Amino acid sequence: MGKRIMGAAAAALAASLAVPLVLAQDAVKEIEKYRQALVDGNPAELWEARGEDLWKKPAGPKNVSLEKCDLGLGPGVVKGAYAKLPRFFADADRVMDLETRLVHCRMTLQGLTFADATKQPFGAGNERKSDNDALVAFVTAESKGVKMDVPMAHPKEKEAYAVGEKMFYFRGGPYDFSCATCHASDNTRIRLQDLPNLTKEAGAQLAYTTWPAYRVSQGELRTFQWRLNDCFRQQRFPELKFTSDASIALTAFLARNANGAEFKAPTIKR
Amino acid sequence: MLNRNTKIVIACAAAVATLAGCAGSMAPGASDTEARAKALELMKAGFNEKGIASMDRLTQDETQALCSQYASGAIPKDVAAKIEKANMAAIKPPSDGKYLGDWKRGEQIAQRGTGFQYSDTKDTPVGGNCYACHQLTKEEISHGTIGPSLYNFGKIRGFTPEMQQYAWGKVWNTQAYSACSFMPRFGHAGVLTEAQVKDVVALLMDPSSPVNK
Numbered sequence: 001m002g003k004r005i006m007g008a009a010a011a012a013l014a015a016s017l018a019v020p021l022v023l024a025q026d027a028v029k030e031i032e033k034y035r036q037a038l039v040d041g042n043p044a045e046l047w048e049a050r051g052e053d054l055w056k057k058p059a060g061p062k063n064v065s066l067e068k069c070d071l072g073l074g075p076g077v078v079k080g081a082y083a084k085l086p087r088f089f090a091d092a093d094r095v096m097d098l099e100t101r102l103v104h105c106r107m108t109l110q111g112l113t114f115a116d117a118t119k120q121p122f123g124a125g126n127e128r129k130s131d132n133d134a135l136v137a138f139v140t141a142e143s144k145g146v147k148m149d150v151p152m153a154h155p156k157e158k159e160a161y162a163v164g165e166k167m168f169y170f171r172g173g174p175y176d177f178s179c180a181t182c183h184a185s186d187n188t189r190i191r192l193q194d195l196p197n198l199t200k201e202a203g204a205q206l207a208y209t210t211w212p213a214y215r216v217s218q219g220e221l222r223t224f225q226w227r228l229n230d231c232f233r234q235q236r237f238p239e240l241k242f243t244s245d246a247s248i249a250l251t252a253f254l255a256r257n258a259n260g261a262e263f264k265a266p267t268i269k270r
Numbered sequence: 271m272l273n274r275n276t277k278i279v280i281a282c283a284a285a286v287a288t289l290a291g292c293a294g295s296m297a298p299g300a301s302d303t304e305a306r307a308k309a310l311e312l313m314k315a316g317f318n319e320k321g322i323a324s325m326d327r328l329t330q331d332e333t334q335a336l337c338s339q340y341a342s343g344a345i346p347k348d349v350a351a352k353i354e355k356a357n358m359a360a361i362k363p364p365s366d367g368k369y370l371g372d373w374k375r376g377e378q379i380a381q382r383g384t385g386f387q388y389s390d391t392k393d394t395p396v397g398g399n400c401y402a403c404h405q406l407t408k409e410e411i412s413h414g415t416i417g418p419s420l421y422n423f424g425k426i427r428g429f430t431p432e433m434q435q436y437a438w439g440k441v442w443n444t445q446a447y448s449a450c451s452f453m454p455r456f457g458h459a460g461v462l463t464e465a466q467v468k469d470v471v472a473l474l475m476d477p478s479s480p481v482n483k
Contacts (some may be wrong), residue, residue: 063367083317096281139312152421159305159308162305163305163308163309163312164309165305165342166302166305166306166308166338167312167313169338169341169342170309170310170313170330170338170340171337171341172327172328172329172330172332172334172338173323173328173386174327174386174454174459174460174461175454175459175461176333176334176337176454176455176459177454178338178341179342180342181416181452182416184341185416187415188414188415189414189415189416190402190403190416191401191402191412191413191414192412193414195416199342210328231319231386233389234385234387235350235390236319236323236327236386237317237323237330238317238319238320238323238324238325238327238388239317239318239320239323239327239388240314240316240317241317241318241401244312244315244316244317245312245315245316245318246309246312246313246315246317247316249309249312261472266359
């Protein structure tokens with residue numbers, strides 16, 4: 001889908017959101033129609049294509065590609081890998097989510113420093129594209145249709161899940177918010193936005209299997225690390241560090257709760 | 271700190287008969303206490319101060335700690351009573367004794383969702399974002415459902431001084447009435463000023479407010 005068409009569609013969406021509020025329910029229906037119309041032309045495909053190039057092209061001080069990167073199913077195996085993450089990696093002695101593992105591969109295989117591998121974790125327009133976003137789009141798309149199967153056999157995987165659960169219920173900051181404030185009840189919403197109950201299988205599955213997503217309102221592909229980062233911003237917490245053990249533990253908790261569901265991302269969201 | 275560690279040791283000693291053990295890194299079946307301590311350790315290492323959001327936001331007061339501890343199950347009655355008593359004692363009544371401000375300003379505060387995020391500055395207008403979770407007026411249909419509808423709040427309960435005082439308390443520190451409520455303690459935490467709390471109370475309690483139409 002061309003940029004101009006996207007722009008027009010976004011403008012139409014904005015116009016439909018600006019109608020008097022008595023028509024807000026109609027607007028919600030229009031957004032749903034808009035989402036449906038974009039399923040076959042999700043701009044996320046642009047990120048996926050760029051990610052595939054980044055995966056295959058020699059780069060970094062060592063000038064090698066990422067094609068030998070082991071995402072958990074063996075060097076270079078991308079198909080279905082995301083559906084089994086986060087997991088324990090013996091070579092790093094650490095539980096890792098996809099984004100942390102990609103940083104690890106870019107450091108160990110391509111010779112990047114941690115600072116270089118993490119300097120643009122999230123995209124900010126055409127001038128500041130994120131390689132992380134593109135690689136995540138490529139890898140996750142290779143798990144489309146695969147059932148979520150996050151392991152919890154290793155003691156460190158069990159630990160990450162337990163810690164992630166405690167983080168989910170941790171209340172703090174000036175507003176007393178935790179993840180559970182918005183995501184531990186059935187059938188609630190903020191304004192008109194429905195909220196998934198992430199403590200139940202159905203809600204966790206619905207939410208986790210639909211990230212990453214192309215966000216229409218932002219014109220960016222957003223990864224799961226971004227999603228957690230932005231939740232904590234709204235929780236009034238300090239900034240979650242990209243690929244921190246805390247971010248991985250919380251991801252492990254949510255991903256594991258989604259086990260059994262078919263992975264659907266990258267998707268398109270408002 | 272010593273006191274906290276002592277408590278953890280006692281909890282571990284009590285749990286050791288049935289659980290895999292408390293020492294060292296967490297083992298399968300490790301206690302809740304240990305998982306919470308580890309979560310806090312990882313969070314202290316896993317966040318950065320950014321803009322107005324400093325790291326002390328991860329330091330819990332007793333209410334936050336207790337509400338986190340019991341968040342996934344029922345809160346024991348004595349714990350709930352303890353939380354409510356402490357928060358009730360902390361409610362600060364309006365300095366001039368007048369509970370009601372201007373409901374029109376209250377409506378703006380109820381609509382506004384900014385303030386205290388690291389993407390805000392110290393000069394960003396701070397709102398109460400009441401509509402995020404509550405229905406308040408007939409006119410605003412874009413409202414959330416995490417909290418109960420407050421439409422006709424004053425009309426149903428009566429425009430009495432007692433009810434004004436109650437509304438003040440709920441907005442200032444809701445946990446005085448409902449331990450571990452999801453609602454922020456707007457006055458207690460310094461999110462809204464005394465004048466802003468008055469305006470929100472007016473939105474709920476002024477007979478001419480659209481809430482009571």
